[in-house]
């Protein structure tokens with residue numbers, strides 16, 4: 226190379242240098258020493274140095290995965306937060322490792338009941354009868370924590386603590402509450418709630434065909450109930466039936482083993498497979514007057530229980546969505562394609578952020594719902610709106626999550642397939658989208674569109 230060419234290339238190199246940066250660097254290291262060291266290195270050593278520099282680059286650290294983006298748990302008291310974390314630990318330790326296995330087997334893990342009882346969260350909001358008397362907000366958070374890992378567990382618990390205990394708490398006499406609630410609270414007795422019938426689902430408010438007739442101090446029950454959760458093994462089932470004499474709906478505590486009561490497991494479900502649902506057949510089933518819920522005189526009383534549990538189902542949907550979102554975020558941070566984690570791709574982030582937006586809106590909505598419940602101001606239509614919105618959005622969220630898992634999204638071991646399937650049952654039970662929409666529609670327009 227001629228001297229002129231050398232000067233030209235050196236000037237070119239110097240023009241590319243950022244002298245400001247070099248100035249800042251020279252305050253920290255002796256640049257002339259560094260340059261002379263590097264320039265005296267052999268090619269082989271230089272390559273090694275380059276390798277060390279590459280290896281020394283800090284590994285990307287992913288932020289903690291937390292679906293509570295707005296820190297809504299801060300609305301809980303420290304005592305409540307501790308209970309939420311205790312339930313989270315229980316779900317991780319006792320349910321997560323077995324959920325897929327029992328879901329596939331279509332069986333209920335009875336051994337978890339005593340462990341769950343130790344949490345002392347059954348009948349959480351009720352006052353007295355051994356119940357903790359805590360807030361509906363906490364109850365909602367706990368339903369979410371359960372569903373976040375396994376929707377079946379939260380359904381089992383919701384039937385026991387909400388539907389079955391709630392029927393007795395809201396519609397039973399003092400004596401009946403004393404008799405049943407303390408043992409149900411300790412989960413020594415498991416309950417079920419029988420309202421839906423094979424031919425009467427959405428129309429249960431005015432159309433129950435299951436009948437009861439009083440003969441002396443005995444009531445005779447006839448008819449069928451479908452979909453009744455926990456009923457294959459429950460110690461007691463609350464049965465709602467129409468009185469042949471006055472036409473009103475009445476509630477009965479039917480104990481396991483009562484003559485004329487038969488509960489057959491519903492097989493072949495593709496959702497909530499751990500929950501044991503039954504088709505109940507009542508054939509001249511005799512129940513003593515002392516087991517008739519003394520404060521249930523019409524469907525309006527049944528509706529009191531449903532208002533409370535509908536809010537719980539909205540929370541359950543939030544849990545299902547949160548579990549799916551968090552699993553998807555975790556998976557996309559781990560999974561690599563084209564040499565990069567898939568969470569670094571724009572279209573993947575678009576789906577994740579859409580999921581989080583809906584999840585955050587849902588969480589905010591159910592928190593407010595529970596706050597209204599805690600001050601005794603929750604209306605049917607407010608509970609219905611949350612049930613519709615949350616279960617609809619949950620369906621979107623689980624489907625996006627499943628998409629992000631690619632082919633693995635249909636394998637049970639990745640959990641997400643279970644969330645997708647279970648969200649379908651949550652979408653339909655405790656009032657379908659259409660029925661809850663009609664309830665809200667009637668409230669906002671003042672006109673009933675029910676047929």
Ligand SMILES: Cc1cc2nc3c(=O)[nH]c(=O)nc-3n(C[C@H](O)[C@H](O)[C@H](O)COP(=O)(O)OP(=O)(O)OC[C@H]3O[C@@H](n4cnc5c(N)ncnc54)[C@H](O)[C@@H]3O)c2cc1C
Pocket residue numbers: 384418419420421424425426427428451452453454496497502650653654655656657658659660675676
């Ligand atoms: C897994 C699971 C667990 C359950 N657990 C229990 C339980 O423990 N206890 C219990 O009592 N029940 C339980 N149920 C029953 C549940 O509450 C009912 O399935 C639900 O209320 C819908 O009733 P249905 O299935 O008979 O549907 P249908 O009432 O037959 O409805 C079918 C479709 O018609 C639509 N539809 C009906 N009427 C109208 C209308 N007027 N306008 C517009 N659309 C309408 C519905 O929205 C729905 O889309 C459970 C259900 C499931 C799936």
